[in-house]
Amino acid sequence: MKKATHSVRFAALWLPLLVLLLQASCTSLQQKAQNQFSSGEYQMAISSYSRLLEKDPDNSEANLFIAESFRLSNRIENAASYYEKVSESDATFESAYYKGKSLKGKGEYDSAKVAFETAQTLTMDDQKIALAEKEIQNIEALSEVEPIWPNHELENYELLNTTGIDYAPVLSENYLYFTSSRGAGGLYPATGQGYTRLFRARAEGINVDVQNVQTLPEFQNETGLNQGAIAISPDGNTIIYARGNANAKNDLPEVSLFASYFRGGGFTEPIFMPVNGEPEYWNSTPAFSADGDTLYFASNRPGGLGGIDLYRSTRLANGDFGNVVNMGPPINTPGNELFPRPLPNGDFYFSSDGHPGYGKLDLFLAQKENGGVRVKNLGANINSIGDDFGIFFTDYPKEGYLTSNRPGGKGDDDIYYFKDMTPPPKVVNVLLNVVTKERLENGEEQVLPQTRVVLYDANNQTIDGNFSSQSGRLRFPLEPDKAYTMIASKTGYFSQSVPYSTIGKTPAPEELIQDVTNVTLDTTIVLEQLVLERAIILENIYYDLDKAEIRPDAAQELDKLVKILKDNPGIRIELSSHTDARASDTYNQDLSQRRAESAVEYIVSQGIDASRLEARGYGEQQLLIENAQTEEEHQVNRRTEFKVIEITE
Incomplete structure (x- = not known):
């Protein structure tokens, strides 16, 4: 679950200042707005504080809490102007730092860099200075990012998406499971969007039966809270998903992982998982390893490297998951890492705003390299200035799904599919026409039919072989830029090996125009008669x-x-x-x-x-x-x- 996380690095230092401002309220509208903010009803707080700004545009408190409401509801790109207003009257490291994050979320990298540099001058805290410096370095590193799959193209799955929230698709047993706010029975006050539920539709690869989307049949979606990202074990017998953001006092206020198991012909009611730890921890975006024995997820529990880190947990003898371990650097950073996607070949995909990226969450690949792990941004053809996350492959790495709230989408978070659109290589067919002849005693040459000619590659492996026709002709298909040998033989003649190369005899790849180019080459093999005692x-x-x-x-x-x-x-x-x-x-x-x-x-x-x-x-x-x-x-x-x-x- 991605929306409205409360896991921010400066909560311990920054939020107490906000509480002091809350205590200094003086009007009923301010009190209402402050109560909404304190309750996590960020969209309502934005509306109330905006009414205050209509009368007093320079109201520092209103500007600050609108900015924070946007940030805490994962819309920090909308907060830059409000942080700027705060900085005009009382600039702090936090106001400048988050202004930089907001500007980066809009793709205004130069302005964001200036904001981070300003933030460094507003504190003596080495840790904060290092965080701002890391953001500056990430922006500067963008020029070195190259697409991993330069020919992959994204397409918004408009027929599947709604004007609300649609995200985190996973494919299991010919069904596409995903999270959506469609048909929600109420609004989640933090974002103003509907509560999210789990859905599925039949699918083959990236082809989805969009006309028959149904709510999750394995167990019932609960009302008044968000059902988030889902993971299904490789054998299809375990479903783990994120659930939370409830307003009811008797339910968990934060997001936690729940599990449902296939038992006796059906799935059990979801139960709270021990890997969640303390109730106040935020846990979400689960994913299984290829063998189903490791669970990966995101959490803000203490002891991590930043706001949200990725963790892994191993299956215990009783079937539960335990032994939770932080995945550590270089995957985790002082920023946020979410939506893990491990693959059988060892490649590990995830989303992060702590590595060099284009905006908010970007998709990254972690691969083992030279005894370590290297993290690479997937590139500008996959990532955007918005949130890009939740990748799932249906045919690795050629096609699959991901989620993005980039500009131009149909709703908030939208599901996209991607395909490798690399054009097929232009083909060069090389045909070698061979004529077999014999040399007569007078030096003249004449056709020698029924001569055996065998074709070998550069490793002396037989490729082809045949007898020449009555006209002494035969043909071999060859490959461009390769070396070959032909051995011609016929009873009563000296056998002869003849090297033949197509190197430099076909057009260069960049010169090819047609999808298929046929090149015909010719050569002649002349044999000498083998006569005993003839000098x-x-x-x-x-x-x-x-x-x-x-x-x-x-x-x-x-x-x-x-x-x-x-x-x-x-x-x-x-x-x-x-x-x-x-x-x-x-x-x-x-x-x-x-x-x-x-x-x-x-x-x-x-x-x-x-x-x-x-x-x-x-x-x-x-x-x-x-x-x-x-x-x-x-x-x-x-x-x-x-x-x-x-x-x-």
Whole structure:
């Protein structure tokens, strides 16, 4: 329950001054107004004191009690001008501080900051100075707040809301439960609104059957008091809600938590819960943990960090809740924290006016981070200068409900629903057309049908595979900005692995216009015939004069052979070296053998099993050009070749 809380930090110092003013009354209208204020009938007190101001606009007492009536009935945004009048005649820390709170509640941040700075000059109390400084820091921190869900949008649930109060929806077993002043039998004198009761309507997610809203059927709403925020256990067998603000002398004047349990086919009459503590404590806004074994709620009991703090209580062996513990900083602050919402993943949502926010209550998320807890404002697309509270997710974090009394609503507190309106990402479909060919002996290429091509990702995991058609064609769907490998194979041909990348071959995301963009790419894979004993020349294998060591340029060419051997693990080859005829046969034979062995050693160093290789130096025995005369002709004779001598698979 949010309305008309009496939990204010300066009650001990500030309210006694008000009592002294009450005792100094001198007219019947003043007496009536003072009695109304003392009884918590704030709306009536505002009306009576306003009549006094009509005759005496500078009446400091009337201005003060109107301001306080607005503050204590949770309408402090209406109090700034009245606190200003009080400060003109008798400025105090409290009048300046609450003026700042009122201005902040209207979104006038610069003026609010000035008011808080003024308040610091009107006291020597370090605690009060620190409170004002915290408000200043919170205002300054607003510029750093970024929306957690920038594409979430709020919508007032106008068909569900009334011109009165509607707040704190929770969903349980396809019913939306909420609090509302609709159809109230009387007015709550603190706010001038109707007393609130509990209601429900069928709902699926954020879709509510607004035509069939009914009062809570589990037990009867009580008259003459406010039924407030409700919590329902995960199993649906326990209902806990806030109830109070009664005028009857035999009932509790404050707000307390009551519980009703499902027993024997129905719910029991609600009973006062032990977690309430003393009768004068204010307790409200309950919520269950995901397992139902922890109860979270807000309370103003002594020992907290501020006006209202969040507490948790664990279920005892007898089914009751006990062991009440303050949740402490950084969640609780010297301000007010209410409406807890724990989630199964450990995220914890709540409302607060003590953390950097836009007005009064804002919604915050507390998450574990680096061994601690970080509290984050949900952002300006969720929060407003008004009260924003009571969040409930129907599909976390994409959609759900919350409550707000922001400007432009249908009534006082209104129920809003929110949805993630992030536009679907623009899609790029990449299609790779592959043509398989073979290289003929004359160097020309022709289509090679029925060639097996397998596609692998960057982690060498198979993605796709197929045979090319009779026209040598097949197609693979790829993703943008990814690296792939294709391995093509066909009996009688050297298998070949071909790297392929789509990086830089598709439009950048910011350049996309259509929701779906199709990109077609083309590539060709050419296979070489695998013929036993047919020599294949390795180009550009050069050695220094009278040397057999592998030069860097020769290594690059030998790497191509390494790749062939890796792509074709079932072949054994002979690697041969040949010289020209310009030295003795013996010299050339020895040099060519050393060069062939050196080449084989290099290939083995690259991971090829030595048993798959034979080194053979032919010297000048197999000249391609007999009686070579020119250097170019000698170069043709000086060559390195390989041929397949065995196929094991």
